[in-house]
Amino acid sequence: MPELKVEVIPEGTVIDHIPAGKWLKVIEILGLTRPNGGTLLIASNVPSKKLGRKDIVKIEGRYLSEEEVNKIALIAPLATVNIVKDYKIVEKFKVEIPDKIVGILRCPNPNCVSNHEHVTPKFRVESREPLKLRCHYCERTIEGDDILGNL
Amino acid sequence: MGWKGRDVISIRDFSKEDIEFVLKVAERLEEGLNEKGSLDYARGKILATLFFEPSTRTRLSFESAMHRLGGSVIGFSSASSTSVKKGESLADTIKTVEQYSDVIVIRHPMEGAARLAAEVAEVPVINAGDGSNQHPTQTLLDLYTIKRAFGSIDGLTIGLLGDLKYGRTVHSLAEALAFYDVELYLISPELLRMPKHIVEELREKGLEVHETTDLEEVIPELDLLYVTRIQRERFPDEEEYLKVKGSYQVNLSILKNAKESLRVMHPLPRVDEIHPEVDKSKHALYFRQVFSGVPVRMALLGLTLGVL
Ligand SMILES: [Zn+2]
Numbered sequence: 001m002p003e004l005k006v007e008v009i010p011e012g013t014v015i016d017h018i019p020a021g022k023w024l025k026v027i028e029i030l031g032l033t034r035p036n037g038g039t040l041l042i043a044s045n046v047p048s049k050k051l052g053r054k055d056i057v058k059i060e061g062r063y064l065s066e067e068e069v070n071k072i073a074l075i076a077p078l079a080t081v082n083i084v085k086d087y088k089i090v091e092k093f094k095v096e097i098p099d100k101i102v103g104i105l106r107c108p109n110p111n112c113v114s115n116h117e118h119v120t121p122k123f124r125v126e127s128r129e130p131l132k133l134r135c136h137y138c139e140r141t142i143e144g145d146d147i148l149g150n151l
Numbered sequence: 152m153g154w155k156g157r158d159v160i161s162i163r164d165f166s167k168e169d170i171e172f173v174l175k176v177a178e179r180l181e182e183g184l185n186e187k188g189s190l191d192y193a194r195g196k197i198l199a200t201l202f203f204e205p206s207t208r209t210r211l212s213f214e215s216a217m218h219r220l221g222g223s224v225i226g227f228s229s230a231s232s233t234s235v236k237k238g239e240s241l242a243d244t245i246k247t248v249e250q251y252s253d254v255i256v257i258r259h260p261m262e263g264a265a266r267l268a269a270e271v272a273e274v275p276v277i278n279a280g281d282g283s284n285q286h287p288t289q290t291l292l293d294l295y296t297i298k299r300a301f302g303s304i305d306g307l308t309i310g311l312l313g314d315l316k317y318g319r320t321v322h323s324l325a326e327a328l329a330f331y332d333v334e335l336y337l338i339s340p341e342l343l344r345m346p347k348h349i350v351e352e353l354r355e356k357g358l359e360v361h362e363t364t365d366l367e368e369v370i371p372e373l374d375l376l377y378v379t380r381i382q383r384e385r386f387p388d389e390e391e392y393l394k395v396k397g398s399y400q401v402n403l404s405i406l407k408n409a410k411e412s413l414r415v416m417h418p419l420p421r422v423d424e425i426h427p428e429v430d431k432s433k434h435a436l437y438f439r440q441v442f443s444g445v446p447v448r449m450a451l452l453g454l455t456l457g458v459l
Pocket residue numbers: 107108109112113114135136137138139140263
């Protein structure tokens with residue numbers, strides 16, 4: 001059971017309820033595609049009541065910033081983040097898509113000023129289901145693969 | 152929201168109350184101009200017009216507006232004459248220019264440039280067109296023209312004709328018209344239909360919207376026909392373009408079936424969408440539309456400067 005696997009790391013973060021197959025995107029977002037310190041455990045295609053199949057990512061010795069959590073929400077809106085200390089889950093929360101996405105997503109519009117000048121890209125969340133964002137600068141909306149491809 | 156220091160970047164930032172207020176102030180200024188020829192609300196104030204791409208008409212309209220308000224104007228009309236050519240960032244250009252001016256009007260080929268300029272500048276920034284995104288003063292002057300010609304925008308049946316797919320002007324006009332009780336006919340070739348999400352948005356806001364390719368059939372219904380240019384380069388082949396081009400020429404013969412009171416607008420410049428013979432008819436409203444740019448821009452300059 002996934003609950004047992006959570007116990008495996010002594011300190012760190014467990015991200016649960018990632019849609020099956022999206023674990024690689026999660027570790028990309030967190031910059032963990034190369035070994036850097038603690039153990040990284042990945043469980044893919046695990047049976048799940050909520051999702052049918054899901055991925056779980058466990059990161060030893062690392063905690064996530066709010067920005068990182070928000071970023072994960074864009075590809076895994078149902079994910080839960082567990083904070084583990086001394087083999088125990090000390091905190092558990094669901095990721096949440098914020099009202100504004102700042103600095104983690106590039107605008108796919110090549111003529112958008114945010115791709116040419118030194119500015120932090122910003123998006124307003126227009127709809128969560130399906131996810132639809134509007135660029136603060138060029139005002140274009142982006143959805144689906146355009147979001148994933150530009151994270 | 153107070154107007155002093157406010158930026159004018161996107162029609163999406165405007166409420167209906169904002170729009171109505173600008174139109175009312177513009178009307179008051181136009182009356183003032185008729186009485187006195189020019190006004191002096193902005194005496195001693197300097198407008199900087201930063202045109203990173205040329206648009207002579209828009210620039211002249213803003214300059215005329217500032218002069219008629221009693222202020223003065225500095226600026227440039229193409230990026231090649233500035234330090235931008237040397238690779239200066241937009242933010243640095245804006246921070247420099249605001250040392251010389253009280254309000255900035257910017258036209259830029261990149262979408263979002265005006266928003267960025269407004270974030271950087273302490274003085275108010277007015278968007279005079281950013282790429283294919285926004286041109287809010289055009290929309291406001293269109294609404295002003297309609298209101299002056301008909302007394303009210305509510306209750307009108309309006310046809311939008313031409314390139315409804317790529318036309319920035321008709322997109323934001325349609326979005327602004329959604330604040331009013333109007334019926335819309337969207338008239339275009341199949342290839343150049345209004346984007347679905349805009350049509351849906353208009354219907355959600357309660358507008359009755361009809362889509363058609365046939366101008367002749369619907370022209371008797373219309374109070375106002377807003378014509379836009381169909382750009383040749385949008386078409387995959389020349390023949391297709393020529394077919395479409397011919398079918399949408401507004402001339403006296405097609406206007407025979409229109410209401411006496413039908414008015415025709417066009418953001419100009421036109422190519423051959425409206426035959427010159429229409430110019431002298433009572434239907435032509437497009438030169439009056441050009442004139443409307445002055446009081447509307449005077450209103451926006453004066454309000455954001457805090458002198459009105
Ligand atoms: Zn953008």
